[in-house]
Amino acid sequence: MSGELDPRLLTRAREVVAAITGFRDDAIATEAMERVVRAELTRGRSAGDLLGELLQPVSPLSATLARSVLVGETYFFRQPEHFRFISQEGVPAALRRGALALRGWSAGCATGEEAYSLAACLQSSLPHGFPVEVLGTDLQESSLETARRATYGSWSRRESAPRLFPLYVELGDREVQILPVVRRVTTFAQSNLLAPLPERFGRFDFILCRNVLTYFTPAARDAAITLLSRTLNPGGLLFLGAVEVDRVPPGMVREGPPELQCFRLLAPGESVAPSSRTRASDRARAPEKPERPAPPATKPARAAAAPPPEPSRIHLTALERIEEGDEVGATAVLEALVRQSPDYLPGLLELALLRERSGAREAAVPLMRTLRSRAERLPPDQLVDGPEALPARFYQASADAYLNQGTLE
Numbered sequence: 001m002s003g004e005l006d007p008r009l010l011t012r013a014r015e016v017v018a019a020i021t022g023f024r025d026d027a028i029a030t031e032a033m034e035r036v037v038r039a040e041l042t043r044g045r046s047a048g049d050l051l052g053e054l055l056q057p058v059s060p061l062s063a064t065l066a067r068s069v070l071v072g073e074t075y076f077f078r079q080p081e082h083f084r085f086i087s088q089e090g091v092p093a094a095l096r097r098g099a100l101a102l103r104g105w106s107a108g109c110a111t112g113e114e115a116y117s118l119a120a121c122l123q124s125s126l127p128h129g130f131p132v133e134v135l136g137t138d139l140q141e142s143s144l145e146t147a148r149r150a151t152y153g154s155w156s157r158r159e160s161a162p163r164l165f166p167l168y169v170e171l172g173d174r175e176v177q178i179l180p181v182v183r184r185v186t187t188f189a190q191s192n193l194l195a196p197l198p199e200r201f202g203r204f205d206f207i208l209c210r211n212v213l214t215y216f217t218p219a220a221r222d223a224a225i226t227l228l229s230r231t232l233n234p235g236g237l238l239f240l241g242a243v244e245v246d247r248v249p250p251g252m253v254r255e256g257p258p259e260l261q262c263f264r265l266l267a268p269g270e271s272v273a274p275s276s277r278t279r280a281s282d283r284a285r286a287p288e289k290p291e292r293p294a295p296p297a298t299k300p301a302r303a304a305a306a307p308p309p310e311p312s313r314i315h316l317t318a319l320e321r322i323e324e325g326d327e328v329g330a331t332a333v334l335e336a337l338v339r340q341s342p343d344y345l346p347g348l349l350e351l352a353l354l355r356e357r358s359g360a361r362e363a364a365v366p367l368m369r370t371l372r373s374r375a376e377r378l379p380p381d382q383l384v385d386g387p388e389a390l391p392a393r394f395y396q397a398s399a400d401a402y403l404n405q406g407t408l409e
C-alpha cells in the first residue's frame with residue numbers, strides 16, 4: 001500500500017519510539033516506522049485504530065515500532081583496545097582489590113559478539129577456573145536469539161578487530177561456533193537501558209556500553225549512564241564508545257588515555273583529585289582586573305580594549321548553558337568561540353557534538369573534519385588546554401571515530 005500516511009499517526013509513532021528507546025529524533029528511521037504502519041494498514045486496520053493503540057501506555061505496536069529502528073551492527077573484539085586494557089590493567093586491578101569472581105555486562109549487546117568477546121578476554125586473563133560471568137542485554141529479542149545460538153558468519157569477524165583471545169572454532173568454511181567454555185559463562189536477557197537492570201542480575205566489574213548511546217538524546221544518555229554506574233562494583237570499569245560522552249560521568253574518574261573512554265567508579269570514601277574542569281572553572285573565576293593597578297599610560301586618550309576572555313572560559317559558559325538545557329544559547333556561544341579561536345580544539349569538538357545531537361549532522365561533519373586536520377598538526381601527546389586538559393590524539397581519535405561512523409554502521 002503506497003500513498004500518504006496520516007501525519008498524526010507518524011508523529012505519535014515517533015514520540016512512542018523516542019520514549020521507549022531514548023533515541024534522538026534524527027536517529028529514528030522514518031522509513032522503518034512507515035513500513036510497520038503500512039503493514040498494519042495492509043492487514044485491514046484503520047489509521048484511527050493504530051493511533052488509539054499508540055495512545056496506550058504500552059502496546060504490541062509500540063514495541064514493534066521501537067524494534068524497527070534499532071541498529072544491531074557488531075563484531076568480535078570491536079575496539080580491541082578495550083579488551084587489551086581489561087586484560088592488562090582492569091583484571092590485575094580487580095584481583096588486587098581482592099575480587100573472588102569477575103562479572104561483565106555487555107549493555108546493548110546486539111547479537112552477542114561483544115559479550116562473548118568479553119567473556120573470552122576475562123577467562124584468558126585469569127587463572128584457569130577463576131569464576132567469570134558475563135551478561136549480554138539488548139532491547140531486540142531477535143538479536144538475543146542469535147546470540148544464544150552462538151554460531152556466527154564471516155560478518156562477525158573483521159580485519160580491523162583481531163582475534164585477541166581464543167573465542168570460537170571454525171564450522172566449515174563460513175561459520176564459527178563459540179567455544180563451549182566461553183558459552184557456558186555467558187547469558188543473555190532482554191532489558192532496556194533506560195530502566196534499572198533487575199536486582200537479580202547483580203553487580204559488575206566491567207561494563208561495555210558501546211555504539212549505543214550515540215543514538216540517544218543527551219537526557220537519555222545521561223540517565224542510562226547513571227543506571228549503568230549504579231550496577232558497577234566499587235572500582236569497576238565502564239567503557240563507552242568514542243565520542244559518546246565528552247565529560248567524566250558523576251562519581252567516576254577517567255582511567256587510561258582519554259580516547260579509551262574508560263571510567264572507574266570511585267570506591268566509597270575514595271577521594272577524587274579536583275577535576276580539571278573544576279580547576280578550569282577556578283581559573284575562570286580568577287579576578288579579571290590585575291590586583292596591582294597598571295602603570296598609567298602615557299597617552300590616556302582611549303582606554304585600552306579589554307583582552308577577549310580565554311577560550312576555555314567561554315567554553316565553560318557554553319557548558320553551563322548545556323547543563324541548563326539551553327542548547328540554542330550554548331550553540332551561539334560556541335559559534336562565537338570557534339570564530340574567535342579557530343584553533344581551540346575543544347570548542348570545535350563541543351560545537352560539532354552539539355550540532356550532531358540536535359540533528360544537524362551536515363553541520364557537524366565539516367567541524368569534525370577541521371578538528372581532525374588541526375589535531376593532526378599537533379604532536380599526539382601534546383596537552384590541549386580546555387575544561388579538561390586532554391592530549392591532541394584524543395581530539396584526532398574523536399574526529400576519526402565520528403567521521404568513520406557512517407562507513408561502519
Ligand SMILES: C[S@@+](CC[C@H](N)C(=O)[O-])C[C@H]1O[C@@H](n2cnc3c(N)ncnc32)[C@H](O)[C@@H]1O
Pocket residue numbers: 020021022070071072073074075078107108109110111114137138139140143191192193194209210211212
Ligand atoms: C550498534 S549496536 C552495538 C552493539 C555492540 N555494543 C557493539 O558495540 O558492537 C547497538 C545495540 O543497542 C541496542 N539498543 C538501542 N537502544 C537500546 C535501549 N534503549 N536499550 C537496550 N538496548 C538498546 C540495539 O538494539 C542494538 O542492538
